[in-house]
Amino acid sequence: MTTYRQAWRNRGPAAWLLSATLIGSYCVLYWTSWLDPIAQGLGLRNRWFLYGLLYTVGVGGGGLLYLRRHGSSRYNRLRIMTNFGIQAIFGFTLPFVMPLLGQPEFYFSYLWPLKYDILYPHTLAGLPTYLAVYAILGATVVAPVLALSFGKRWYCSWICGCGALANTFGDPWRHLTSSSTRAWRFERLAVHTVLLVAFAATGVIAADQLLSSKSAAFSSFAYEVKQGYGFVVGALLAGVVGTGLYPLLGPRVWCRNFCPMAALLGIIQKAGRFRIRVKRDMCISCGNCTTYCEMGIDVRSYAQSNQSFTRASCVGCGMCAHVCPRGVLRLENHAPRARDKARQGLITADF
Amino acid sequence: MHVVIVGNGIAGMEAALTLRQRDAEARITLVSEESDHFFSRTALMYVLCGQMCHRDIEPLERGTYERLSLERVRARVTAVDPERRVLQLSDKLPPLSYDRLLIACGSRPRPTPFWPGYGELEGIGHFVTLQDLAWLETELHLSTGHDRPPREWAHLEHTTDDSPYQRREAAATRRGTRARTPVVIGGGLIGVEVVETLLSAGLSPTFLIREDWFWPIALDERESTWIADRMRHHGVDVRLGESVQRFEGTDGRISGVLTDQGGHDADLVVIAIGVVPNTGWLEGSGIERDSSGGILVDEQLKTSAQGVWAAGDCASVRWFNGWVRPEQLWYTGRDQGRLAARAILGDEVRYARGTWYNSAKLMDIEYTTAGLVNMGVEGEASWFFEERGRVRSTTRIVHVGGRVVGFNFLGRRWDHDLCVRWIEERRPLSWVLDHLDEARFDTELVPPLRIPASARSPVASPP
Structure with missing residues (x-):
């Protein structure tokens, strides 16, 4: 791999230009209707389906390039092919076809709290029963249980559309994610703040809809919360910042720092079975794992300390294990076994 | 204090x-x-x-x-x-x-044997220090990358001529073109690392190995042949059993390497014969x-x-x-x-080395070893299995009187820690083969190694 010898992957002029283009495109998409005529000209219902189509092309094209770089691992191959399949079927085709069959436009691959409006009482009331049950059970039972068993990767790295785009189209910039202590502090503060806000916003809006506006002041407050959350989290952080900054700050800016779903599953992951196991005294501290961690986890610090670990932010993409020249790391869903108990490795400077 | x-x-x-x-x-x-x-x-x-x-x-x-x-x-x-x-x-x-x-x-x-031309010609060096890296980056790309170590050359005021951290002029700089025909000398780990980096720079190096096969202290001939084949597949001219005799130059720069088998054009030579x-x-x-x-x-x-x-x-x-x-x-x-x-600090300590183990990646082939392999232990025998399916791998288990003393693996990842334990517990070969799967460290979804009964049949039980 010659990552650092390509300017477009290292904040060269092309990276800045691409980032500006992406940000501009998101602004046009979110806050103008200029793209509607183009979408309709292509036979798509509105600009959001044009976006969906481009998104799917991004996952597909980026996925092919990804497979050229990292396709020697079976885990990588199956994961990226799943990402594309989910996006093509559940992220584009099904939502497009369902209205033709008299069903609502529904995205099966997005769950609350990532899809923040799906659990509002009014939204649920407007869905056929099977979809309402899916949305509720998906968020409250299926997602947490799977996260306990397999870690959050089942969602963030295999199913989620944001993760799919990050790992395909965004993969060339994964080494740009900062692994500094400062970036880690910011991540924990930001992502848990968004999680709390997501819970609070859902609560306020649900209360307002269930009480059906007994107080005009509360109603207008709930409206402000809904609009505000949609603008800041839904559009600004997930789209404009999250994807627009791929070429400058790495592909997981949104997932790492702002996604409430990732934060929630991360907390569950800490209590579950998923971990990265470290082979004893084999790490040579080269740092490939840390460099290529898209979540900015300093994997090397664990590997050289012989410390098997579970980090809340880890999306289980498997790249640390893939790039390790000594085969030190392994993603696992096992309860710790006695023989894996860490013996002291390299002293980290955390004292 | x-x-x-x-x-x-x-x-x-x-x-x-x-x-x-x-x-x-x-x-x-x-x-x-x-x-x-x-x-x-x-x-x-x-x-x-x-x-x-x-x-x-x-x-x-x-x-x-x-x-x-x-x-x-x-x-x-x-x-x-x-x-x-x-x-x-x-x-x-x-x-x-x-x-x-x-x-x-x-x-x-390691000081080079007497090879005339060494020390006089530009474009010959090693790959051990940070300064060697700067030299090689210049030979391959005409410039070093934009991210440099802080105060990179601060030591040059406080050094001596025989220092391995001296700055070395690149032949590429005076020539004005990057290296095109590199030669790597020395069939060990650093040699194959240099070969890999040359391949990633789009070059097809000549790899001169004095021994009859690549890395004989660690690999046997079957294992080594696989690595050499993989190098050749990627365009490396692997030369076995060939010894360097002298370097040739023009204008003070390297132009060729003469060996006991003939000569090779060279505009860059990296010597990797150990430290x-x-x-x-x-x-x-x-x-x-x-x-x-x-x-x-x-x-x-x-x-x-x-x-x-x-x-x-x-x-x-x-x-x-x-x-x-x-x-x-x-x-x-x-x-x-x-x-x-x-x-x-005054502690009562004692340095005691346990059983040997190591790992590496040779081209894209994983390598893990533990215990006594290629050590010529008296009465040793080897159990060898080559897998050629969705995964290609080799497994070599060295035993003495049926008790396992060493492992050599290529193509898959293994937990050396468990292998070391089995060696220290003096496990019989048949027992180890039954439990080998426990030491598997492949990434998820890689199919497990299956050893057919026919490959196990000659396994004798220790008395």
Whole structure:
């Protein structure tokens, strides 16, 4: 791999230009209707389906390039092919076809709290029963249980559309994610703040809809919360910042720092079975794992300390294990076994 | 107490961290000629490829020295006087006195045999130091990358001519074109690493190996042939059993390598024939060394001089099988650094090496070894299995009288820790084959290794 010898992957002029283009495109998409005529000209219902189509092309094209770089691992191959399949079927085709069959436009691959409006009482009331049950059970039972068993990767790295785009189209910039202590502090503060806000916003809006506006002041407050959350989290952080900054700050800016779903599953992951196991005294501290961690986890610090670990932010993409020249790391869903108990490795400077 | 550590590598740095962790007050000074910051030498090839940048290969954040009050001197130590407890630095710097001294100054490239042209022609060098990396980057790309180590050349004022950290002019600079026909000499791990980086730069190197097959101290002929085939498949001209005789040049630059089999065009030569302890500066100090230059130490890693310890590549320690020689490994450097620090603090310690193990990646083929392999143990036999399915791998288990003493694996990942335990428990071969799957460390979704009964049949049970 010659990552650092390509300017477009290292904040060269092309990276800045691409980032500006992406940000501009998101602004046009979110806050103008200029793209509607183009979408309709292509036979798509509105600009959001044009976006969906481009998104799917991004996952597909980026996925092919990804497979050229990292396709020697079976885990990588199956994961990226799943990402594309989910996006093509559940992220584009099904939502497009369902209205033709008299069903609502529904995205099966997005769950609350990532899809923040799906659990509002009014939204649920407007869905056929099977979809309402899916949305509720998906968020409250299926997602947490799977996260306990397999870690959050089942969602963030295999199913989620944001993760799919990050790992395909965004993969060339994964080494740009900062692994500094400062970036880690910011991540924990930001992502848990968004999680709390997501819970609070859902609560306020649900209360307002269930009480059906007994107080005009509360109603207008709930409206402000809904609009505000949609603008800041839904559009600004997930789209404009999250994807627009791929070429400058790495592909997981949104997932790492702002996604409430990732934060929630991360907390569950800490209590579950998923971990990265470290082979004893084999790490040579080269740092490939840390460099290529898209979540900015300093994997090397664990590997050289012989410390098997579970980090809340880890999306289980498997790249640390893939790039390790000594085969030190392994993603696992096992309860710790006695023989894996860490013996002291390299002293980290955390004292 | 003032502890001075000569060397800022894994052994020196680990010792400094251990000392600081135990003693918040001690004055600790690290003397390094090569770099301001501790970095992973094992990762130099990734910087050369462009797979990582300089900052990526530094395991500690750059503020660590200040935060932990570790003082640094960037200079070459030219002599030590253990009687007066003083280190001589270059002429321009005052001598440095110490209470306790740890020598962890690592290795330097093994001196080349008499090959006329060496030392006179540009475009010939090694790949051991940070300065070698800068030279090779220039040979391959005409410039070094934009991310440079801080104060990269600060040591040049305080060095000597025989230093392995000298700046080397690249043949590419005067020629104005990057290298096109590189030759790599030496069939070992660093050789294959250099070959890989040359391939990643789009070149097709010639790989000159003196032995009959690649890396004979670690691989047998079947294993090695697979690696050589893989190199050839990628465009490497692998030459086995070929010895270098002389270098040829034009305009002071390398132009070819003459061997006992003929000649090869060359505009770049990288010599990777191993390293030796970098201890020439101890001449006359009274600190005893063995014939390889390794500093002789006792079980507490103490040298023959009062108040002086040694750790890492420069120290000759006792191996598990009784040899006394340096252990040029990352994890033993780390262990020795930590242990020496404890010895300096007065702990009762004893350096005892366990069973040998190691791993590497040869091209894209994973390699893991444990125990006695290729050691010629009396009465040894090998059980060998080659897998050719969705995964290609080889498994070689060395046993003596049916009891397993060593493992050599290619193509899959294995948990060496479990293999070492089985060796120490003197497990029979048949038992090990039954339990081999427990040591599997492949990434998820890789199909397991299946050994057909026919491949197991000749396995004898130990009496």
